[in-house]
Amino acid sequence: MTSIAMNPDARLAVTQSRAVVSEWIKFRSLRSTWWSIGIALLISIGLGILFSDLRGNDLASHGGFEPDQTALTLRGFYLAQLAVGVLGVLFISGEYSTGMIRATLSAVPKRVPVWAGKIAIFAAVIFAVTLVAAFIAFLGGQAVLSAYQVHGIFLSGPNGNIGFSPGSAGTVHSLGVSISHPGSIRAIFGAALYMVGIGLLGLGCGFILRNTGGAIAALFGLVLVLPLLAQALPGSMQQHVTKYLPLIAGTAGMNTVSSTDQLAPWAGLGVFALYVVAALGIGLLVLRRRDA
Amino acid sequence: MRLPRKLPSLRCVIEAVGLTKRYGEKVAVDGLSFEVQPGIVTGFLGPNGAGKSTTMRMLLGLDRPTAGSASINGRPYERLRAPLCEVGALLEARAIHTGRSARNHLLALAATHGIGRRRVDEVLDLVGLTQVAGKRVGGFSLGMGQRLGIASALLGDPHTLILDEPVNGLDPEGILWIRTLLRSLAAEGRTIFVSSHLMSEMSLTASHLIVVGQGRLIADASMSEFTASAGRTVVRVRTDEAPRLRDLLAADGVSVTSTERDLLTVSGLSSAEIGKVAAEARIALVELTPQQASLEEAFMELTRDAVEFGTPMEEAAL
Numbered sequence: 001m002t003s004i005a006m007n008p009d010a011r012l013a014v015t016q017s018r019a020v021v022s023e024w025i026k027f028r029s030l031r032s033t034w035w036s037i038g039i040a041l042l043i044s045i046g047l048g049i050l051f052s053d054l055r056g057n058d059l060a061s062h063g064g065f066e067p068d069q070t071a072l073t074l075r076g077f078y079l080a081q082l083a084v085g086v087l088g089v090l091f092i093s094g095e096y097s098t099g100m101i102r103a104t105l106s107a108v109p110k111r112v113p114v115w116a117g118k119i120a121i122f123a124a125v126i127f128a129v130t131l132v133a134a135f136i137a138f139l140g141g142q143a144v145l146s147a148y149q150v151h152g153i154f155l156s157g158p159n160g161n162i163g164f165s166p167g168s169a170g171t172v173h174s175l176g177v178s179i180s181h182p183g184s185i186r187a188i189f190g191a192a193l194y195m196v197g198i199g200l201l202g203l204g205c206g207f208i209l210r211n212t213g214g215a216i217a218a219l220f221g222l223v224l225v226l227p228l229l230a231q232a233l234p235g236s237m238q239q240h241v242t243k244y245l246p247l248i249a250g251t252a253g254m255n256t257v258s259s260t261d262q263l264a265p266w267a268g269l270g271v272f273a274l275y276v277v278a279a280l281g282i283g284l285l286v287l288r289r290r291d292a
Numbered sequence: 293m294r295l296p297r298k299l300p301s302l303r304c305v306i307e308a309v310g311l312t313k314r315y316g317e318k319v320a321v322d323g324l325s326f327e328v329q330p331g332i333v334t335g336f337l338g339p340n341g342a343g344k345s346t347t348m349r350m351l352l353g354l355d356r357p358t359a360g361s362a363s364i365n366g367r368p369y370e371r372l373r374a375p376l377c378e379v380g381a382l383l384e385a386r387a388i389h390t391g392r393s394a395r396n397h398l399l400a401l402a403a404t405h406g407i408g409r410r411r412v413d414e415v416l417d418l419v420g421l422t423q424v425a426g427k428r429v430g431g432f433s434l435g436m437g438q439r440l441g442i443a444s445a446l447l448g449d450p451h452t453l454i455l456d457e458p459v460n461g462l463d464p465e466g467i468l469w470i471r472t473l474l475r476s477l478a479a480e481g482r483t484i485f486v487s488s489h490l491m492s493e494m495s496l497t498a499s500h501l502i503v504v505g506q507g508r509l510i511a512d513a514s515m516s517e518f519t520a521s522a523g524r525t526v527v528r529v530r531t532d533e534a535p536r537l538r539d540l541l542a543a544d545g546v547s548v549t550s551t552e553r554d555l556l557t558v559s560g561l562s563s564a565e566i567g568k569v570a571a572e573a574r575i576a577l578v579e580l581t582p583q584q585a586s587l588e589e590a591f592m593e594l595t596r597d598a599v600e601f602g603t604p605m606e607e608a609a610l
Contacts, residue, residue, distance in 0.1 A: 012405045012448065013373040022403035029396035030389070094389060102354055102387040103397075103444060107404040109353040109370040291355040 019113035023121045027091065036087035037125075040080040040195070041133050047076030048137030049144055056148035056175050065150060068257040069177045070184045073141025074134060074191045077254070081198045084126060085219050088202030091118055092283075093212040105292045115284050118203060126199045131192035138188055139179070146176030183256030186265060190253025193269055197250055197276045198223065204279025207287055222275075223247050243268075246275045305330045305452050305483045306351060310360030313346050313507075320346045322507035323360065328485050328500075330451075333478045335498030335515075336487035337591065343507035344487040345384050348456050352381050364452070376405050380445030384456040386437050387444075390430035394421050394440050397429060402447055415443040435466035442473065452483040459493060471496060491591035503591070526559040527566055530579035537575050541566065554578070 027033055052073055055066055066072055095101040108114050149172050179185060201223070205215040223246050230242045242248055243263050252268025262268060304327035313321040321343040328334045338344050349355040351362045353369035364372060364379050372378050388397055398412045416422045419439040424432070429440065438458065445453055458474070459467045474497050478484055488494055494501060494515075501518050503511040511518060531537055534556050538548050546560035558566055563582045570577050 012377050012407060014375070014404050015406075018404050018406050022400045025396060025400040025403055026389075026392070029393065029400070030391045032391060094391070098389045098391075099387040100389040102349075102383055103401060105354055106352050106381055106387075107376055107401050109372065109375055289356070291349070 014108055014110070014113065016113045016116060019108055019117040020120050022107070023114070023117035027121050027125065030094070032090055032094075033087065036083045036090075037129055040083040040087075041129065043083065044074075044076040044080040044130070044133045044191075045137045045140060047079060048073040048141045051075050052141035052144040056145045059150055059175060060148040063150065063152070065152060065173075066145070066175060068255055069142065069145055069175065070138060070181065070187045070256045071254055073138045073145075074187060074254050076137060077130070077134070077191045077195060078251075080130075080133075081195065081223070082220070084130070084195050084199045085202040085223070086216055087126075088122060088199035089206040089212060089215040089219060091122055091203055092206035093210060093215050096210040097212060101292050111287055112284065115207070115280075115287055119200060119280065122199055122203060123196050127192050127196045130195040131189065134188040134191040138184065142176035142178070144176070146174045148175045149173065150175060181256065183265075187254050187256050190251075190265060190269060194250045194254060194272070197269075197272050200276045201246065201279050204276065204281075204283045207283025208279065244271055246272055249275075304328060306362070306364055306454075306485055307366075308347065308351070308360065308362045311347060311350055311357050311362055312359040313343070313350060313355060314358045320507055321350070321357075324504065324507065324509055325360075326502050326509060326512055328452075328483060328502075330483045331481050332500055333474065333484040333486065333498045334500040334502060335494035336485060336502050336504070337491060337494055338487075338489065338504035338510075340489050341506075342489075342504045344489075344504060345456050346507075347504070348381070348383065348454055348485075348487060351454060352379070352383075374405050374448065376401065376407070376448030376450065378448070378450050379452045379454055380448065380450040381454045382438075382441045382445045382456060382458055384460065386441065388429050388437060388440060391428060393426050393428055394432075394443075395425040397440065398443060398447060401444055405448060407447060411447065411449070415446050418446065419443045434461050435463060435469075438462060438466060438470070442470075450482075453477065453485070455484065455486040457487055457489070459488070526557050526583050527561065527563045528579060528581040528583055529556040529558055529566055529570075529577060530554055531556070531570070531575055531577050533575045536573070537570060540569050540573055540575075 052069075055072055058064075059066060092101075095104055104114055105111055151172055177184065198219075202215065202219045205218045205222075206212075209215040209218060226245045227242060227247050230238055230245060233241060239261070243252075243261060248261070249263055249268040250272035252262040252272075253265040255262065255265070258264065263271060306328035308324050308326050311321055311324040312319070324343070324347060336344055336347070346355060350357050351364065351369065361368065363369075364375075369375060369379070392400075395412060395416065398415065399409065402408070402412050413422070413425075416425050419442050421436065421439055421443065424436065429437065432440065442458075445455070455474075458470045462470065474484060474486065478497065484497075486494075486498070498515055500514050501511065502509070503518075529537065532554055534550060534554050538550070538556055541548055541556075541558060541561065543560075546558065549557045551557070563580050567577065567580055570580075
């Protein structure tokens with residue numbers, strides 16, 4: 001006598017893939033999901049194009065050169081991260097605030113598939129959406145930049161252009177770069193990965209704190225406030241600490257010009273991933289242990 | 293509705309063994325052991341705060357017991373392969389995201405088990421929510437929310453249902469609907485474990501009672517046993533000297549309650565014994581009436597000592 005004997009339709013059972021489908025239905029059936037994604041798209045693309053136009057206009061009229069045109073067009077993601085982070089928090093905290101979590105965990109009492117399902121769905125959707133947004137922001141922004149031209153001479157170094165000497169003596173250069181510009185595609189993927197990471201960090205905070213307000217405060221305290229606090233550290237210490245903070249490490253992959261203030265692109269994303277894994281890991285521990 | 297599947301001969305469907313839940317210093321459930329037999333309606337009765345909801349959450353694996361264990365069909369709830377197909381649950385607090393439509397709520401739960409869209413439409417129809425299935429739950433009345441909760445519980449066509457205070461806060465129409473539904477589910481041979489703080493609600497549907505107070509088991513008996521043992525005779529005594537008579541009657545096994553200044557309700561003594569005590573003390577009686585206690589009174593009597601936040605009405609009236 002087992003439960004299977006009671007349930008002749010043995011096809012009905014909880015599996016990980018079914019938990020993923022369930023999370024997808026939950027994710028897509030809330031208006032807040034599409035509002036957050038819509039706002040993130042609008043901000044990342046809109047600001048990318050707007051900043052490109054402002055910078056292009058300024059450089060064309062006053063002279064000078066933009067060293068990292070790719071990062072310029074991806075600047076909007078610094079604001080879009082708010083919408084994505086909040087969406088990550090809400091994906092789980094909304095279940096706690098409404099009591100839905102009890103229905104969810106009654107259906108999937110092992111709990112782990114819920115956690116994994118949320119991560120899988122969130123990461124897949126946000127990666128796809130923000131990757132498209134990053135491509136559009138880049139292509140749109142570069143198209144706008146290309147409309148502006150500056151006169152001057154590039155100073156070349158082993159890693160590409162290291163400087164620019166403006167003046168009428170030089171040749172005419174278009175400000176925009178193409179998608180084949182060194183590092184541009186990596187930076188576009190880096191922006192999408194950073195967005196996925198911020199959202200998952202929010203999801204992890206939500207699993208840990210279960211409360212929407214608290215988790216949002218924790219997430220952006222960690223991401224946006226820590227770098228400001230680090231500025232109070234003495235110079236030498238500050239330099240060592242700051243580059244390992246989530247915001248600074250996570251956005252290292254969005255630049256095409258390396259800087260001593262940031263880790264190398266993949267190293268930065270790797271450090272950032274550690275924060276995400278830690279938050280989600282603690283989230284899983286408390287999800288398994290705590291009463292729902 | 294589909295007929296429930298034949299149940300193999302089980303000793304019990306739901307089993308709690310020494311179930312205990314502590315929140316810091318406070319003990320919500322204290323070494324509770326009971327069994328719920330298949331195919332009948334078992335009432336889970338107790339005053340508010342007696343630990344009924346906590347017990348039910350532990351049965352469903354939502355709360356972790358501090359000690360003891362609970363099992364459904366012989367296994368802990370967490371180990372069921374298809375929990376929704378074995379037990380349907382309706383918990384007291386709403387467990388529905390207000391921003392989602394009723395249909396999407398059910399589709400999301402159904403998806404975890406591979407239950408199809410057709411069954412979702414079936415249960416929506418069964419609880420009468422088909423018309424509003426696409427509307428967001430946030431705009432639902434309490435009664436509609438409760439119907440959606442019942443729909444979720446029936447999604448996997450489970451043989452066993454766990455319902456926590458299903459009529460709480462409902463309007464008369466909603467209460468009638470739940471009662472009718474419970475009767476029809478019971479008539480199909482399903483096992484129903486339903487909690488209430490109202491005896492009257494239980495007497496309509498339950499054939500077995502598990503009574504708890506302050507987290508402890510007070511009674512575990514069939515409804516007929518319960519009525520027979522608890523429904524002992526009480527005597528209504530009306531006198532102007534109620535407080536004095538009350539003191540005189542006080543003894544082991546005698547309980548005296550009072551709802552009016554000059555009225556005593558005495559159990560544990562016959563009307564003849566009370567009359568004799570009153571005569572010896574030269575207390576004039578206005579009324580001396582033996583009465584059969586109602587189930588409600590029997591329950592109140594049983595749980596009086598276990599009521600966590602009892603009103604001091606009885607003392608105040610004297």
